[in-house]
Amino acid sequence: MMRRTFLTGVSSLALMQPDMLRAAMPRFIETTAFGPDTVRQMARTLAQSDYAPRAEVPAEWRDLTYDEYRKIWFDTRNAIWADTDLPFEMDLFHPGLYFPRAVEVDVVRAGQANRLAFDFDLFDKTDDAPDLPVDETMGYSGLRLRHQFPGEANHREFAVFQGASYFRAIGSGQSYGLSARGLALRTGDAQGEEFPDFIQFWVQEPSPGSPDIVVHALMDSPSATGAFRFRLTPGLACEMQVDCTLYPRVDLDHVGIAPLTSMFLYDQTNRPRFPDFRPAIHDSDGLLIWNGAGEMLWRPLANPVALQISSFVDDNPRGFGLMQRARKLSDFADLEAHYHERPSLWIEPDGDWGQGVVRLVEIPSDQEIYDNIVAYWRPRDPLPAGQEHRFAYRMTWSDEANTAAPPRRSVARVLNTHMGLNFKRDAWLVAIDFDDHPALGNLSETQGGLHGVTIHIGSRAPTTDGVLQRNPETxxxxxxxxxxxxxNAAVELRAQLFVAGEAVSEVWLYRWTRA
Known part of the structure; x- marks a missing residue:
């Protein structure tokens, strides 16, 4: 999936009371009743009929070049709820190019859903922007939410919904990085992946002083429909409470719940493959799992030479996520991309998700413009057609080191993994950096090694005894x-630290593959 870098430069729109409409404000083309079960009922009804793709926007919009698409952007002075005292504003994205099918956007107020007409006057453009046909029923390609953070005069963006069922968010002070999706279907399967679409959004008008905003979405695809409710709370970390109800048209034997999509090109484990001046390039550097048994598993990401799929069997997982733990500018030496400011994304299931696997898909890639990492929860049993299946979870988009992290087991985190040939060039050397932990603070140290720690190293390949040392840098x-x-073409590795029989570190897991 090509990375959506153009999402950062775009559009905005303004909605006021009906008797105060400005000329630049999109019109309402219909108003209907809206309640808590409206979207679920629509998804349930839609699933009872065969899938029908939505109409495409006119060819002139679809045929826009990348440069032409960027010559048109939303004027944020026209944002919905602009010139009000509400803490949120909403911008809209125009369709075309990568978005040949538009979505409908409604604003919900007092139990009424008001459909927004497409209004080209909401957008600004360069003098040489192409002339395009306009139809007020055409719709938009997505939306962007902005929030007025305490002590700031302007509204700052924190979330975007655009493209298939993709969305992404950031905490304050962060840069966009990994994305999430509403649903993943057949990811990595030989017969190809199916990408469901959000086809309509309903955004509830917030109350003055409200800390959060609610977005509803209707999903459709050949295999399933779905109703989603997102409660977004921006801040130092952006929190999303997600309620997802699925209605399969067919039995879903490979479904991905709470799917995450990211990019990993290289770091210290595979640096020699890339002749780039930067020491690392990635939006995320590891998969973190808090499994039902209480273990904290850390799996560094890889950019393999062939498609690689890993499954972590679990029963009622407590959480999982794709994390970005490299947090210094010097980790990347990139003054433009700001990879050190990309968010981590943690998923906490609400309720019992039963048996299944956290699945990690790593796709070979040679450029940083492509997302090549996918992680999600795959239920063990298929989701039968004709039934309702509900999942709820909380998403936290944050810098886990500098924000209040969601509840997790208190063990030393893996900060980094270094790997390369040893001095004799006859074996591979692994160096794993763990952060500090109270149980590690008072250990005795002789001849450069720490004592009182039990080191568990597991592998089917021959390994040496581990050496544990303090790292003054970390x-x-x-x-x-x-x-x-x-x-061997591949070797599975595992390492963990124990003190007095108690785990004091995350479980480090790695799949070494021959490049």
Missing amino acids: GGVRLAFQFDPAE
Whole structure:
């Protein structure tokens, strides 16, 4: 999936009381009743008929070049709820180029859903922008939400919904990075993946002083329909409470719940493959899982030479997410992309999700413009057609080191993984940096090694005993060991630290593959 970098430069729109409409404000083309079950009922009804693709926008819009698309942008002075005392504003994106099918956008107020007409006057453009046909029923390609943070005069963006069922968010002070999706279907399967679409949005008008805003979305695809409700609370971390109700048209034997999509090109584990001046390029550097047994698993991401799929079997997971733990500018040496400011995204299931796997899909990539990492929860049993299936979860978009992290087991986090040949060039050396932990603070140290820690290293390949040392750069400890893959094409590795029989670190997992 090509990365949606053009989402950062666009549009905005203004909605006021009906008797105060401005000329630049989009018209309402219809008003209907709206209640808590409206979208679920629409999804349920839609699933009872065969899938029918939505009409495409006119060819002149679809045939826009990338440069032509960027010559038209939303004028944020026209944002919905602009010139009001509400803490939120909403912008709209025009269709075309990568978005050949538009979505309908409604604003909900006092139990009424008001459909917004497409209004080209809401947009600004360059003098050489192409002339395009306009139909007020055409719709938009998505929306952007902005919030007035405490102490600031202007509204600052924090969330975008655009393209298929993709959306993304940031905490204050962060830059956009990984994305989420409403649903993943058959990701990594030989017969190809199916991408469901959000086809209509309803945005509830917030109350003055409200800390959050609610967005509803109707999803449709050949295999399923769905109703989604997002309660978004912006801040240092952006919190989303998600309620998802699915109505399969067919039995869904490979479904991805709470799917996350990111980019990992290289870091210290595979740096030699990329002749780039930057030491690392990635939006996320690891998959974190808090499984039903209470273990914290950390799996560094990889950019393999062939498609790689990993499944972490679980029963009622407590949480999982794609994290960005490299947080210094020097980790990337990139003054433009600001990879060190990209958010981590943590998923906390609400209720019992039963048995299944957290699935990680790693796709070979040679450019940073492509998303090549997918992670999601796959239920063990198929979701039968003709039934309702509900999932609820909380999403936290944040810098986990500098914001109040969601509840997780208190163990030393894996900060970084270094890997390369040893000095003799006859085996591979692994160095794992853990952050500090109270149980590691009072350990004795002789001849450069820490004592009183039990080191568990697991692999089918021969490994050396681990050496544990303090790392003055991180304030934590570093575990180093060697392994010999011999003729194996892949080697699974596992490491963890224990003190007095208690786990004091995350479980480090890695799949080494021969490049």
